[in-house]
Amino acid sequence: MIQGNTDSDRYSIRTSLFGMLVLALGMGIGRFLYTPMLALLLTEGHFSFSQLSWIASANYAGYLAGSLLFSFGLFHLPSRLRPMLLTSAIATGGLIVAMSVFTQPALVMLIRFLAGVASAGMMIFGTMTVLQHTRHPFVIASLFSGVGAGIILGNEYVIAGIQMSLASHALWLGAGALSGLLLLLLAWLMPGRAHALPPAPLATARNPVMRWWQLTLLYGLAGFGYIIVATYLPLMAHNAGSPQIALHLWSLVGLAIIPGCFGWLWAAKRWGVLQCLTANLIIQGVCVMLTLASDAPLLLIVSSIGFGATFMGTTSLVMPLARQLSVPGNINLLGVVTLTYGIGQIVGPMLTSMLGSGSEALTHATLWGAAALFLAATISAMQLYKR
Template identity: 30%
Template sequence: MSEIGQDRRGAWRAALACMVTLAVAMGLGRFAFTPMLPIMLHEGKLELEAGGLLASLNYLGYFVGAVSCAAIGVRAKTMVRGGLLATAVLLIGMGLLHSFGAWGVLRAAAGVMSAWVFVFASSWGLRRLAETRSPALGGVIYTGPGVGIAMTGLLGGALGRWGSETGWIGLGLLALVLIAVIWRVFNDGEQAVAGGAAPAPVAAPSAQDSAAARADALWLVALYGLAGFGYIITATFLPVIARQALPGSFWPDYFWPLFGAAIIPGALIGARAPVHWDNRLLLAIAYALQAVGVVLSVAWPSVVGFALGSLLLGMPFTAITLFAVRDARRLRGNAAAGLIGYATASYGVGQIIGPLFAAPLAQRTGSFQIPLLVAAAALALGAVLFAAVWARSRRAAATRERAATP
């Protein structure tokens, strides 16, 4: 086989392995709770407010895991393999243990593992794609969360018909099978820490633009948190919301896997967006799409409304992260890691607040209508403000260009 053929095969091997890795860590480890929550509510093991607390503990774990990655000096393959095995054990533990305190610890730990695996697998995979001259396959990696969410939606409900214990244990065993399939792939290449291979050079902003860049960085951090808050209420409670609106229907079990399936084309399309397109405008469009998706579940609580809402919420899900990272690199060049970390922390705070705000209010009022409208308003505000920042920068650039013209 020629060197080019070997590189291409190695690139696809790495991309697909990382896709499966993110499917396990994010789709199963992090988001399996969404389809399992209505089953646990029906069994009387949880009340809605307690379910919201468990969800927020998972997102708190993700936040802690994300901000701790920079301090970890362990080989990426070791972190990925260890995090995947821990994820499977934590899923099985949800079925074997029966106290709320134990569930809280397990969900928080699962959040930490999902963050570690996401960061280190992304780093390992992008490095392998750079080494094999196939960076365009990066979009394949980030379809993984969508694949995993779709799997949890389809399998979680089916397994849950035999009880939530069976559902959790079944998902844990599925994770072990998937881990076994990709285990050896992470022997390809070597990588010491999460930093990965150096990406293509990106120039930092000039001194003339530094004040505007600092302002843009502050906007990015603040508005990225609105995305975390805006999507997470639907992403945590979608099956519960749909069952309230469509009692007795079999459709609510399918809106969550539809959300996951929509992430897949969104990730592939977002990865191919030309780099010269303004990320702030792309973020404004993505936020607006998600805002409409959230509103549809309130304004049109039907099968069609929930289906369209799931699609509009899911498609921009991974693209928002990609555009935010690209904008951080525009502002900070190759020194963007700190800004990405701050933005990720802001997003994590939004995710933690969402269920804590929504679940008690929904339990008191018997409806998610108010929390969903607040979430949609947060996304709409983010869209308007990103568009305003983009428009302001265009006006400033036009002013400088006129001033420079003799």
């Protein structure tokens, strides 16, 4: 009996590491390596600020397109999950290498769009593979904490490359090699089908905490609210008093994501999902506004930690709600909230580009993002008074 428990614990740890690696590669590197690279690309003069913003939006559009494409049932057959996951992982690495080859804005936008599709594949197929084998909250939190681990790894890699005077071309190539290593580890840790669990039925709350369209609107606002900082933070902090602090702020965001993924799940069980979602969005909105304090390093550190601890927490709180609310007809609420969140992410960089270039555009866009988060928090808080 003791041996059985030991085997179970060992299997859970292996599954946790697998899930962390999936999102470290697919999201932390595949999507968010672009955040520290953006400032370098702008400095090198390969692209204008407006072009870099459109390239970022193309990636978010690809993620949205991939999320919708992979929501079709034909991709969810158990026999297809692992091949689709590995295909997405290989594509992620290959598209990172492709970034080192092309500098034409239209081609780079296409590459980042396809990278977004691959990231969505890794998120969806990786999550489904993990949920096939466990529903333990610790393992699920480990899965989402992989985003933070990948952000730390990617940002520190870029910092080291810049200190060695490497150009963006060399950094993209190196990131491709790093992705190859993570892919090998992921394939080695991938759980087999022998321990798969039966499918879990969708839960339906008898007294829903909010209407389905309210959650849809809330999550769309959250997607818009966070993406400005998630795209431009290193550039926004460029004028901070300490260059070293500015370089490592994005790593602080990644570091804070890891305990945040565990903390919000624990807090929701203790105090309730709505209470925690409201607090999460308010804290996130405040931290987004604090990122404007580019001349106050301490405030930038606080805002980066608070932002990292909340933005993935929003997802971990909203997804269970989406499974509980009743919807008219055959609407897939998980797909609808993913759609509005994706639209919010696309609009953020596009709005920044339309507002101009430089610090003034970033300031205005950041204020709009904070306002969106506060509005989302208001929607959540209003449901508390109705109960």
